[in-house]
Structures are given as C-alpha cells and as structure tokens.
Amino acid sequence: MPVRFLKQENEVNSRSFPFNFETRKKMLESIFGNSITVSLNYSFQAPFKKYFPPLISPKSWSLRKQILQGIESDYFTYTGDKAEGLMLKLYRLNPKIGVRKSVSATDVKNKMYEVAKGNESEWEKYMPEGIVKIINENWETVRKFASTEDMTIRIAGMKFPKEGYDSK
Numbered sequence: 001m002p003v004r005f006l007k008q009e010n011e012v013n014s015r016s017f018p019f020n021f022e023t024r025k026k027m028l029e030s031i032f033g034n035s036i037t038v039s040l041n042y043s044f045q046a047p048f049k050k051y052f053p054p055l056i057s058p059k060s061w062s063l064r065k066q067i068l069q070g071i072e073s074d075y076f077t078y079t080g081d082k083a084e085g086l087m088l089k090l091y092r093l094n095p096k097i098g099v100r101k102s103v104s105a106t107d108v109k110n111k112m113y114e115v116a117k118g119n120e121s122e123w124e125k126y127m128p129e130g131i132v133k134i135i136n137e138n139w140e141t142v143r144k145f146a147s148t149e150d151m152t153i154r155i156a157g158m159k160f161p162k163e164g165y166d167s168k
Helices: 021-035 058-068 082-090 105-116 129-137 139-146
Strands: 004-007 043-045 077-079 095-097 152-155 158-161
Touching: 021 129, 105 139, 129 139
Parallel strands: 004 043, 077 095
Antiparallel strands: 152 158
16 A cells, blocks of 8 residues: 555655655556555545654554555555564554565666756666656656655654644
8 A cells, every 4th residue: 555645635745755646556556457456545644743653642543444444355565664564563554574676666766866857877677667657657746856855754664754744
C-alpha cells in the first residue's frame, strides 16, 4: 500500500515523495497487474505528529485499523527500511522487508532529478519499461521537485513531510 499524507484532504508530496497516490498506483499495477490490490487506506491525516509516539498514541492504532479496513485475505506490507519494518511488525502489519539493491529507489530518483536539471544520467536502465513510461508521462512532477529541498523528517524509520507535521 502506498502511503499518503493528507493535509485538509490534499495530498502532500515532496522531493522524497514526488508522485501522487494515483501515479504510484499505476506504477504498481504496471508491474503486478490485478494480482494486487492498491488501497487508499494507508493515509496519514495532518497534523502527522498525532500518530506519535508509535504504539502509545491511540491515533497510531486507529491508523492500523484504517489500513486493514476491507482487507479480508492474506496481505503484506512492503518496506526497504529495517526500522520501518520493525514498526510495521510491532503493529502486526505483516511486513516484507526487501533487500536493498546496489542502486536504490532513492538513487534512481536522484538520477531523474539530475536529468531534469539538464545533466546526463541513465536512470531508465534501472526501471521496468512500464514505470519509465509512467514517469515520462509525469515528467513535470520530476522537474517540479528536482531543484527543491527535501522537506521531510525521518521518525521511527519513516519519512514524513514537514508540511502538515505540526499543523492541520
């Protein structure tokens, strides 16, 4: 499930999370087809700090309930981050912790930003063809975030947008 950060019903995106939910859903479906269900349930509502501290905050447990709403069969969540995987495990969300590749998603994203700024990079060779097509269709998003500062903070292994962290 792709995570969403919402502030007054508007999705908050950043250099770390440039693509909106619908675009990321298309990317997942381009690889997995209809063998997966991509849900809107993993959505944090601003202010994001209300979900902390994890495991103690009642809002963090209501988020878990929201994530699982409508899921009736086997499921798992995925992360490449060990700390985030531990948090997902503590919430009993069946995490699959991926093995980091030599070129990470962050590396590829940074290569895309370099191209958007006019530099050379072969980011496409690290991505499946279907995802390359979707990214190219949404290149304005890449261009928009290429020269911006990363406005996220890392808490408990997860990145949160600074916008909406403290305020509604």
